[in-house]
Structure formats: C-alpha cells, structure tokens
Amino acid sequence: MSDGQVLLDLGKASAASPKLRLGNIVVLGLEAKALSPYAGQTPLTFHLVHHEALWKLLDDALTCIFAVTVKIRHKSGDSVSELCEVSVRLRSEYDFAPEFVRESDEVLVNDYVGVVGRLHAWPYFRAEVQQLTAKLGFPPLTLPTLVSGNMVTLKTTRFLGDPEPGHAEAPPARPRRSRKAKKS
DSSP states (O other): OOOEEEOOOHHHHHHHGGEEEEEEEEEEEEEEESSOOOOOOOOOEEEEEEEEEEEEEEEEEEEEEEEEEEEEEEEEEEEEEEEEEEEEEEEEEEEETOOOOOHHHHGHHHHEEEEEEEHHHHHHHHHHOOOOOOOTOOOOOOOOOOOOOOSSEEEEEEEEOOOOTSSSOOOOOOOOSSSSSOOO
16 A cells, blocks of 8 residues: 555454543544635535544543544536645544453554544534534535444554654643543
8 A cells, every 4th residue: 555554454453442432522622714616516526525533541540632624615627626624633542341362453553543543533424524614604514424344544643652744743642631530
C-alpha cells in the first residue's frame, strides 16, 4: 500500500473489542470555512481530504484522537468548484476490561482504533459536518454511513507518542481524569 496507508486486520480489531469499553467521546474542535459563495448549485458532492486516527495507551485506558476534513464541491460538466471545507476533531476514551492484558493485547490496538474506533466516531463526524454545512448556508451534507467492509485501509493511524511527520516532537497527551472515585 502507498501514501502511508496500512492494511487493517478485522480479526485483530474484533479480538480487541470485548477488551476495550468506550467511555467517552468529546468534540475537540470544529472548523468550517466557505471557499466560494453558494448560489444554489446542485448537485453537491464531497471529497474526504483528511482522515486521521491517533492513539495512546495510558495506564488504565486508551485515548484516541480522530480528525476529518471534508471539502464540499459542486460539479458542472467537467468543472469542479470547491464551495466549503469542514474539519472536525474528536477524542474518544476507552477503559480496559479486566480481560485486557497489555503485554499481549497491545498489538491489537492499531487495528481496533482503525476499525472499531472509527465506527464509534463516524456518527459524530456525520452530525457535525451536517450541522456546519447548514450553518454556512449550504444544503446540509450527510456523509454516508460506514461499515467495516469499506474501511480496510486507513490513511494514517499512529501511536500518539510518535512525532507527526515533519515535526520534531509529538503533541502532548491530555491528562486523564480518574473515573474510579465515585461520590456516594
């Protein structure tokens, strides 16, 4: 595979599923910008410009950052004009189930994040893109649903501690709140 794509193993992702429990999904950032005025052009299409998944194993959890950038386009004949760009960043946190054994299960995490983590995050991306396009005055764009069969390649999945390509150091990890202390 080229361009930084990795083949995801659905078997590894499935093997990790009962060992990791989704605890939280948070929107980290939203950005929408009109690139040209909307004059009622139809039909509108979209191009997925950027889709990235970053992850880091903490002492008692897995933290993932997902980023998506979509350009909305109008196609007329052979001409394509870009109308707006929407970017969404999410963080999801997964708790370890008692069955998670770090020494043996860590090799499953990349595939889990690329398949299951993305399936968890995608409905949030769809909702935010739809709302942001409507707020810009465009017809609300609804991204298609994802199923595991149409996402076996991932543009970029990397451990959060690895430096971003072209950067000297990795972004700092966000401190995790403990969920163990509960008030009675």
